[in-house]
Amino acid sequence: MGMKVPEQKILVAGVGNVLQGDDGFGIELAHRLMEREDLSQSVKVIETGIGGMSLIQELMYGYNAIVILDAYKNNGTPGQLYLLEPVLPDMSDLSPHELRDYFSDTHYATPMRALNFLTHIDSLPETIRIIGCEPEELDDFRIGLSPPVAAAIEEAMQMVLAWIDSYLNETNCAQHEAV
Numbered sequence: 383m384g385m386k387v388p389e390q391k392i393l394v395a396g397v398g399n400v401l402q403g404d405d406g407f408g409i410e411l412a413h414r415l416m417e418r419e420d421l422s423q424s425v426k427v428i429e430t431g432i433g434g435m436s437l438i439q440e441l442m443y444g445y446n447a448i449v450i451l452d453a454y455k456n457n458g459t460p461g462q463l464y465l466l467e468p469v470l471p472d473m474s475d476l477s478p479h480e481l482r483d484y485f486s487d488t489h490y491a492t493p494m495r496a497l498n499f500l501t502h503i504d505s506l507p508e509t510i511r512i513i514g515c516e517p518e519e520l521d522d523f524r525i526g527l528s529p530p531v532a533a534a535i536e537e538a539m540q541m542v543l544a545w546i547d548s549y550l551n552e553t554n555c556a557q558h559e560a561v
Contacts, residue, residue: 404517434496454514461530
């Protein structure tokens with residue numbers, strides 16, 4: 383009888399502000415993923431809006447990977463999709479006082495700040511990816527995505543699903559080889 387392989391846990395988190403047009407990309411994509419009935423039991427999809435506190439709270443339950451869905455301004459073509467592996471800043475040279483000041487204002491708990499905080503409490507998943515979409519406009523106060531960003535939602539959903547499948551297949555193969 384073989385050893386039981388531990389289940390991988392993946393968090394997919396849609397972030398953004400639906401009141402600012404294309405900044406709602408991550409929220410819209412998360413909602414579409416939540417409607418699917420064919421997601422692996424290993425995957426949980428949430429939407430966090432613009433605050434990172436709910437992201438911190440959820441990740442404290444322990445996940446192997448996180449995929450953040452967000453608008454990502456890179457001066458590309460509106461609707462262009464990106465798969466990114468973020469590099470978190472090294473904060474080891476900050477004093478305890480500077481760290482406290484950096485993390486204390488929860489109004490600025492952006493996803494990157496939330497991930498930085500999670501490194502300090504040893505709750506950061508080992509794998510972090512961002513699926514971003516180039517916005518047409520981020521500063522508009524309007525509800526709804528621009529046509530090019532709305533048109534990218536289906537492709538972005540397929541990108542998320544393909545990444546999840548790839549991740550689960552790779553980790554399952556690696557775990558079986560280790561057993």
